[in-house]
Amino acid sequence: MTDTAPTFHPESEAVLAYAAGGLDEAHAVLVATHLALCPRCRAEVARLEAVGGALTASIEPAPMSAGALAATLARLDEPGAEPEPSAAVAYDDETLHAIPAPLRDYLGGNLSGLPWKWRGPTIRELPLSIGSGTARATLIRVRPGAAIPAHTHAGTEATLVLRGAYQDATGRFGRGDVETASSDLDHRPVATADSECICFSVIDGPLSLTGPIGRLLNPFLKI
Numbered sequence: 402m403t404d405t406a407p408t409f410h411p412e413s414e415a416v417l418a419y420a421a422g423g424l425d426e427a428h429a430v431l432v433a434t435h436l437a438l439c440p441r442c443r444a445e446v447a448r449l450e451a452v453g454g455a456l457t458a459s460i461e462p463a464p465m466s467a468g469a470l471a472a473t474l475a476r477l478d479e480p481g482a483e484p485e486p487s488a489a490v491a492y493d494d495e496t497l498h499a500i501p502a503p504l505r506d507y508l509g510g511n512l513s514g515l516p517w518k519w520r521g522p523t524i525r526e527l528p529l530s531i532g533s534g535t536a537r538a539t540l541i542r543v544r545p546g547a548a549i550p551a552h553t554h555a556g557t558e559a560t561l562v563l564r565g566a567y568q569d570a571t572g573r574f575g576r577g578d579v580e581t582a583s584s585d586l587d588h589r590p591v592a593t594a595d596s597e598c599i600c601f602s603v604i605d606g607p608l609s610l611t612g613p614i615g616r617l618l619n620p621f622l623k624i
């Protein structure tokens with residue numbers, strides 16, 4: 402494994418909202434999963450929570466925020482710590498190494514045994530049920546060197562790389578990196594040739610595919 406600290410982080414507004422417990426569950430899981438791989442953002446969330454704790458302590462006792470709990474759980478999964486298998490699922494090494502704890506228990510099984518849906522010959526997707534909000538959470542597997550169809554989206558798409566890497570017009574995104582694409586970015590990510598790429602994507606609004614392959618796939622992705 403060639404784990405290095407991530408280069409691309411969630412937007413600072415998202416990290417702040419996470420620390421304040423103000424993110425919907427799907428986005429909170431994405432940030433918590435990034436935190437498990439990113440010492441810099443863990444330190445930032447701890448700093449924000451310390452500030453928030455000092456403020457609330459001076460007002461009145463308050464219950465711990467959802468973000469604080471998730472962050473605490475994420476810290477338990479810091480690199481170097483031995484992954485704790487869930488009581489319900491006996492995770493295999495591939496799943497333990499690829500999927501940090503904050504996301505793992507939403508899978509319900511090992512990567513090799515999940516009900517992936519093919520979206521063409523090179524892409525598989527797994528919609529994940531996370532929380533009751535409108536955000537769409539999906540795990541995506543792309544074969545080495547394959548392109549993800551060009552697409553835009555009505556809302557913002559946050560993509561966290563869990564294995565391998567992909568490249569688009571804005572840069573190269575490897576394990577732990579988060580790309581936040583607004584609705585006006587028509588991007589065409591391509592997995593690097595050396596490895597399969599697994600990403601966790603959370604999209605605010607409906608997806609609209611723009612390329613010729615995208616138009617073909619669009620009916621499937623409207624679900």
Ligand SMILES: [Zn+2]
Nearest residue numbers: 410439441442
């Ligand atoms: Zn970070």
